[in-house]
Amino acid sequence: MTPILNNNNQQIEFGDKQHPPGKTKIMAALRLLLEEKEFVSITTAEIAKTAGVTEALIYKYFQDKRDLLHQVLAEYLSFLISQAETDVRGTKGALNQLRKLIYSHISMYAYNRVFARILLLEVRNYPDYFSSDAYRMVKRYTSFLLALIEKGSEEGSIRSDIHATAIRQTILGAIEHACLAGTIFSRAINPDQVSDEVCQIIFRGIAVHD
Amino acid sequence: MTPILNNNNQQIEFGDKQHPPGKTKIMAALRLLLEEKEFVSITTAEIAKTAGVTEALIYKYFQDKRDLLHQVLAEYLSFLISQAETDVRGTKGALNQLRKLIYSHISMYAYNRVFARILLLEVRNYPDYFSSDAYRMVKRYTSFLLALIEKGSEEGSIRSDIHATAIRQTILGAIEHACLAGTIFSRAINPDQVSDEVCQIIFRGIAVHD
């Protein structure tokens, strides 16, 4: 089993539990298999066998193998997004909100290695990802992040002499890079430490100011 | 033809011109094809045809298709490394050296899209990359970067209250993320602008200090 976990390490229940059992089993099977190998070397036969269904059933619920991957990713993203919204609602001040969001984002990778694998390594190489629902959700998430940065600029807590998009880029890059090695080499990621480091650098810079 | 270009957009000549002609043609063919599609959808038949040799010759010079990819990557990396060494030699002060290096790194991606494709998108998903010579060169490059950051800390120009590795991570993450979109969507990357943005944020932070 590879359930989806929140940043208290608790298993998430999805609202979309209305999946037929076969579909649920297939998605769980792919999640399980992604713990151990890359998507390309997972065959539909393997997925079906792990799920305890026939290969044909995969094509009942998913357009093709990549669509399955994207739907699995979308489930994770829907959680990440609702988490981000909750975070912002429960915090005051753009910088604090940003810090909270960075922490949640890193936690998501830390507790859901499969999510990290998919988003950081598996989907990007193939053009079809960029027209998937999952990608649309990513855009939604990053827009949300951008809006937060812009709000910070207006507030006066975030520098306004740098493009908000450049700031977003750097934050996301820092997060991803910090989690990439852990993901690739299956090493533990410590969300507290990593988010502190990222925030220190991004918020205050590395140069010694005099 | 897809020659390797430096940051003045000039074609690089490799010292290792001692390749047999067939090998050179094969590597050039892969570079050319990578301009237009992902590695997985490039067939060995296509590579051979483009190179004007037979498929079998690929397997004389490369262990398999991925080894070819890694060797192509290694050629780019050998240039990136020598460039980094030159940069540091020609500049004074860790921060300035770092800025120069960031600029060169981004330029390398900007002028050699194929290099960016390979390093940012194609090799990471497959475990065999991490035991390749190319990966060893990447490690060499990042060690070099780390040493530079440590030197900055000693000099007093770079904060020493943050792990040098965390700083490196953030820099590399920022660079990669900044170049990733351009690489994926084949959009131009402006090395001056991108490196300025990255340096502003990383060097000075995003928070308004009072």
Add this chain to the structure above:
Amino acid sequence: MTPILNNNNQQIEFGDKQHPPGKTKIMAALRLLLEEKEFVSITTAEIAKTAGVTEALIYKYFQDKRDLLHQVLAEYLSFLISQAETDVRGTKGALNQLRKLIYSHISMYAYNRVFARILLLEVRNYPDYFSSDAYRMVKRYTSFLLALIEKGSEEGSIRSDIHATAIRQTILGAIEHACLAGTIFSRAINPDQVSDEVCQIIFRGIAVHD
């Protein structure tokens, strides 16, 4: 068609008719093709074409080309074994039973050249045969033969100053060598004559006793 024949030249019906149609066709196709050429020069494409199925189906039912060969062999062996059991049940005295068994064994080769080809020429060179089910059946058969010889020794009809295993070895060697030339050069094997010769020599020896 290359059905399996008993020593009255009658076609054998297998109990294991529960094969899916494609699997049956593939096995029949290989039997047919083995009438005319060696296993190595039979391609999977040829097998599929002869069977009227696609090559891929072969790999649905068999692990690889050799596994197909082993499964075809196993079908023959399952018949040989049941034949041997029948022979022994219907005859009295170890020597007579042995003679009957030798006759049946030689008949099996005589009437099923493909079986002879496979067992005497095709499987032995490759180590994987020795971990196949087919090989396990051969062991079962030769154990049965050994038990028969031991019974003869206890009865007093077979010399007990020679290892039963040595006797078995010599009998099997004599049978195989006698059938080998016929198999290789596609010459008819006369079961009556060959089994008489083998039995005369093995049972009574070649030296003139005085």
Add this chain to the structure above:
Amino acid sequence: MTPILNNNNQQIEFGDKQHPPGKTKIMAALRLLLEEKEFVSITTAEIAKTAGVTEALIYKYFQDKRDLLHQVLAEYLSFLISQAETDVRGTKGALNQLRKLIYSHISMYAYNRVFARILLLEVRNYPDYFSSDAYRMVKRYTSFLLALIEKGSEEGSIRSDIHATAIRQTILGAIEHACLAGTIFSRAINPDQVSDEVCQIIFRGIAVHD
């Protein structure tokens, strides 16, 4: 190194030492490789590498890969034949001569596993063997054996109511089968024991005579 050994475990020197060094090295390389795997899974590239020459050189001295195998076999056979002639010259009485020959034949297999592999497992499946020089040498050897049996019949020491060819068949079959298992599973063959067993059975029969 895989030299050819006689039945005193001494290394044989061939008269045909006039081979050019490359040819000798290639034949030795094949002998060495055959200690560990089947002929089909030995590649010409491997042979060349082991021999320390280029693949092209193999085709200078041998028509093709199988011709190389046959020439290696022929060297062994030339020794077996001269050994057989020596044996007969030094012994009196057809049965004694036969016994000596059986012993030498088994010793040859016992001390030269590669020879056994080639003759018992590798050459038979392929029709081209039967038009090779090596096969002609085998025929010469078996004719020699047949003549010996016929001489025994005339002498009165060997039964004349059985075809000499049937006797020869049984003897060769017994020897081969006795050595086959040892060859396949790389188990030691004890020439004294095996030849005793074979001779006991073949010479005196297995039935208890009253």
Add this chain to the structure above:
DNA sequence: AATGAATGAGAATTCATTCAT
């Protein structure tokens, strides 16, 4: 006597995918 470079042609095997039931 020997080599470096290159090839032709196949050949097994893989895998996602479909469809009738």
Add this chain to the structure above:
DNA sequence: GATGAATGAATTCTCATTCAT
């Protein structure tokens, strides 16, 4: 909601072999 049977189409990789030098 699910399956058993079968396929199409490709794709990597292998390997013996050749030839100019």
